[in-house]
Amino acid sequence: MTVAERILGSRALAALTSPHGVDRYLELVNPMWAATEVRATVVDVQRETDGAAAGAAPVATLTLQPTRTWRGHRAGQYVQVGVEVPGARRTTRCFSISSAESGRGEPFTITVRAHDEGLVSKFLVHEARPGLIVHLSQAEGEFTLTESPATPTNNRLLMISGGSGITPVMSQLRTLLRDGYDGHAGRKVTFLHYARSREDQIFGEELNGIAWQDNGVDVHLRYGDDVFSAEALARLVPGYRDTDTWACGPAPMMALVEEAYAGSPRLRTEFFKLGATAGTSGSAEGDVAFTRSGSSAPNNGATLLEQAEARGLEPEFGCRMGICFSCVSRKTEGTVRNVLTGEESSLPDEDVRICVSAPVGSCSVDL
Amino acid sequence: MTTTETTTETTTETTTGTTTGSTTPKKLTPEQLEAFGEELDAIRQRIIADLGEEDATYIRGIVKRQRQLEVAGRALMYLPPAWPLAVAALSVSKILDNMEIGHNVMHGQYDWMGDPGLSSRMYEWDNVCPSDQWKYSHNYIHHTFTNILGKDRDIGYGILRMDEDQKWHPYYLGNPVYAFLLMVFFEWGVALHDLEVENIVAGKRTFSDNQALHKGILRKVRRQALKDYVLFPALTGPLFPLTLAGNATANLIRNIWAFNIIFCGHFPSGVETFTEEECQDENGEESRGHWYYRQLLGSANITGGRLFHIMTGNLSHQIEHHLFPDLPARRYPEVAGEIREICRRYGLDYNTGPLRKQLGSVARKIFRLALPPRREQSPEPVAERPHPSQPTTRAA
Numbered sequence: 001m002t003v004a005e006r007i008l009g010s011r012a013l014a015a016l017t018s019p020h021g022v023d024r025y026l027e028l029v030n031p032m033w034a035a036t037e038v039r040a041t042v043v044d045v046q047r048e049t050d051g052a053a054a055g056a057a058p059v060a061t062l063t064l065q066p067t068r069t070w071r072g073h074r075a076g077q078y079v080q081v082g083v084e085v086p087g088a089r090r091t092t093r094c095f096s097i098s099s100a101e102s103g104r105g106e107p108f109t110i111t112v113r114a115h116d117e118g119l120v121s122k123f124l125v126h127e128a129r130p131g132l133i134v135h136l137s138q139a140e141g142e143f144t145l146t147e148s149p150a151t152p153t154n155n156r157l158l159m160i161s162g163g164s165g166i167t168p169v170m171s172q173l174r175t176l177l178r179d180g181y182d183g184h185a186g187r188k189v190t191f192l193h194y195a196r197s198r199e200d201q202i203f204g205e206e207l208n209g210i211a212w213q214d215n216g217v218d219v220h221l222r223y224g225d226d227v228f229s230a231e232a233l234a235r236l237v238p239g240y241r242d243t244d245t246w247a248c249g250p251a252p253m254m255a256l257v258e259e260a261y262a263g264s265p266r267l268r269t270e271f272f273k274l275g276a277t278a279g280t281s282g283s284a285e286g287d288v289a290f291t292r293s294g295s296s297a298p299n300n301g302a303t304l305l306e307q308a309e310a311r312g313l314e315p316e317f318g319c320r321m322g323i324c325f326s327c328v329s330r331k332t333e334g335t336v337r338n339v340l341t342g343e344e345s346s347l348p349d350e351d352v353r354i355c356v357s358a359p360v361g362s363c364s365v366d367l
Numbered sequence: 368m369t370t371t372e373t374t375t376e377t378t379t380e381t382t383t384g385t386t387t388g389s390t391t392p393k394k395l396t397p398e399q400l401e402a403f404g405e406e407l408d409a410i411r412q413r414i415i416a417d418l419g420e421e422d423a424t425y426i427r428g429i430v431k432r433q434r435q436l437e438v439a440g441r442a443l444m445y446l447p448p449a450w451p452l453a454v455a456a457l458s459v460s461k462i463l464d465n466m467e468i469g470h471n472v473m474h475g476q477y478d479w480m481g482d483p484g485l486s487s488r489m490y491e492w493d494n495v496c497p498s499d500q501w502k503y504s505h506n507y508i509h510h511t512f513t514n515i516l517g518k519d520r521d522i523g524y525g526i527l528r529m530d531e532d533q534k535w536h537p538y539y540l541g542n543p544v545y546a547f548l549l550m551v552f553f554e555w556g557v558a559l560h561d562l563e564v565e566n567i568v569a570g571k572r573t574f575s576d577n578q579a580l581h582k583g584i585l586r587k588v589r590r591q592a593l594k595d596y597v598l599f600p601a602l603t604g605p606l607f608p609l610t611l612a613g614n615a616t617a618n619l620i621r622n623i624w625a626f627n628i629i630f631c632g633h634f635p636s637g638v639e640t641f642t643e644e645e646c647q648d649e650n651g652e653e654s655r656g657h658w659y660y661r662q663l664l665g666s667a668n669i670t671g672g673r674l675f676h677i678m679t680g681n682l683s684h685q686i687e688h689h690l691f692p693d694l695p696a697r698r699y700p701e702v703a704g705e706i707r708e709i710c711r712r713y714g715l716d717y718n719t720g721p722l723r724k725q726l727g728s729v730a731r732k733i734f735r736l737a738l739p740p741r742r743e744q745s746p747e748p749v750a751e752r753p754h755p756s757q758p759t760t761r762a763a
Binding site: 012015016018019020024025027028082086087088089090091092318319321322323324325326328341351 | 412415418419420422423424430431434435438474475478479480481482484486487488491492493502503506507510511587590591593594598599602658692693
């Protein structure tokens with residue numbers, strides 16, 4: 001820690017800048033100065049695929065130079081990226097980190113597919129230019145390598161991915177190759193990836209290079225109709241259920257993978273949260289889950305506050321008419337309709353006033 | 368926007384801008400109330416749909432200016448000849464922080480931006496009152512039950528007699544003194560407001576109900592006092608007493624300013640108070656139209672220039688604020704003309720005037736209500752109202 005960091009993080013400075021905190025002052029001078037918050041400058045944007053393949057959206061890799069407050073990441077983790085989309089609305093999404101493990105303040109990359117319904121991903125792929133400032137969380141997630149590249153072993157590792165689910169396992173593969181000895185992963189690694197088509201393959205060139213070198217890594221790329229099956233996996237890795245496996249991909253593929261592993265503890269999975277499909281407006285279908293209390297029941301169409309109370313929960317509330325903001329809670333998934341304005345919103349991880357928000361279809365709220 | 372035939376016919380004998388004390392407000396029929404509410408809802412929808420870059424740029428500009436003034440104020444304390452300038456900069460910084468930024472951000476006016484620095488859940492202001500406690504008593508109790516006697520604790524703040532319908536007691540002979548003390552120690556009054564001391568005295572609340580609040584208040588007071596009365600003075604070394612006095616003066620100026628602006632919001636003569644029964648429709652509930660009606664008649668504006676409006680946190684548009692408490696305050700001047708026009712059509716009083724007039728009116732009321740009501744002035748004796756139970760319990 002440098003002297004400047006020590007001063008910025010000191011309790012004395014925190015007391016002097018109370019109640020706002022040091023960062024609220026620093027950001028006005030230079031957005032890349034921070035004492036506790038994490039931000040990054042986009043330093044490079046590279047197109048991975050152009051999205052010309054049928055039904056595929058373009059993909060780009062963004063290199064981010066974080067503030068010194070970034071504590072680094074372990075291979076397989078994700079980071080929350082907040083951008084100000086047009087209309088001055090800060091919107092935040094999770095993205096897996098695609099580069100090898102980073103240390104404090106070190107640059108890293110995220111690889112993003114511009115989904116049609118993805119406000120942030122579209123912005124990052126199409127609008128982001130070097131110089132853009134984004135807001136970050138620290139790296140999060142437990143989908144990480146359990147062993148260190150520092151020690152070669154005879155363990156076998158299996159990585160299964162589909163589509164843009166390749167990003168966290170790519171970080172793991174890159175870490176093993178970078179931090180192993182003589183460019184060797186130090187163990188046998190089977191890297192199995194399913195892409196929509198050859199044109200839609202992310203990191204294709206690099207993976208071909210890895211496949212040709214003597215580095216302990218077997219790369220298997222599958223395209224189109226050649227989808228995941230337990231039989232094909234068994235031919236590739238006999239006894240796969242007893243092999244440490246990391247799997248990440250779209251929900252249908254993940255369902256097949258989980259079925260193939262039949263509850264084996266060797267399988268580690270990572271899911272991507274996609275915008276839930278909204279039900280018909282005003283209808284009461286789907287389930288409403290209050291995740292903190294573990295309550296899930298059919299949606300009866302009433303406001304989230306009323307549904308929570310009907311299940312015996314006691315969320316904080318005030319005016320019950322949308323003006324006092326006492327009841328603001330975090331909706332993690334699903335669509336809600338503002339009963340005053342009729343406005344619907346499907347953003348994941350969004351703060352809503354539960355007294356005037358009625359779920360449309362399935363919905364999860366942190367209550 | 369459409370208005371029904373019946374509502375446009377009501378444009379007779381409108382006295383816009385006048386604040387005659389004792390006249391009863393014009394009552395609207397349920398149909399009129401509904402149409403009135405719909406017109407206001409339409410304005411609200413239009414502004415919500417229009418929120419965007421301009422609002423974000425505005426509030427960020429104000430925040431930047433406030434932080435610059437604060438830093439300048441703290442720095443100028445090192446130059447004794449510049450002491451008045453330092454105090455002025457720090458005072459303006461604290462006023463902006465509490466009013467145009469703090470009050471408005473904590474109302475959730477900028478929550479749509481998704482910026483944690485401007486979020487109602489996270490913002491903490493430069494004031495000894497902890498923001499979470501203030502949001503409860505202000506956003507919930509005061510804004511929901513505005514000017515309902517026995518419900519809105521901001522009518523006299525539990526200390527003063529600010530309405531004829533508050534029963535007189537010899538204690539209120541001290542009304543002007545209490546008001547003066549509240550002005551000088553306003554931030555402390557705001558912090559202690561949540562403890563509902565008057566309800567403890569009345570036996571409706573116990574000391575233990577407040578235990579959870581004490582901790583939050585003490586923590587906030589400690590931080591504020593440490594910063595303004597120990598650390599910053601200490602940093603100026605031999606100028607310690609001067610800096611301490613400067614910081615205290617800045618807090619005092621902020622207190623006086625905030626008190627005066629806020630008292631002009633609900634206490635000038637002509638502002639109405641309501642009973643719970645008056646607010647209920649045939650179903651025993653208050654309609655949205657009546658809610659708007661009550662917010663309108665229970666508030667008063669102050670006229671002035673753009674800078675004045677900013678320095679009041681746009682609470683000079685108290686009427687618009689009470690109609691739309693969660694819309695960015697910079698929008699209030701923009702809709703004020705329309706609101707006035709709607710009021711004229713419905714024959715409703717729109718209470719506004721320059722600061723000196725509104726302040727004079729409030730001051731007269733503070734003195735007048737210190738004394739018991741004169742018999743001949745109250746033709747129908749005000750019945751002892753059954754005091755509805757106070758919402759004293761707090762959701763976890």
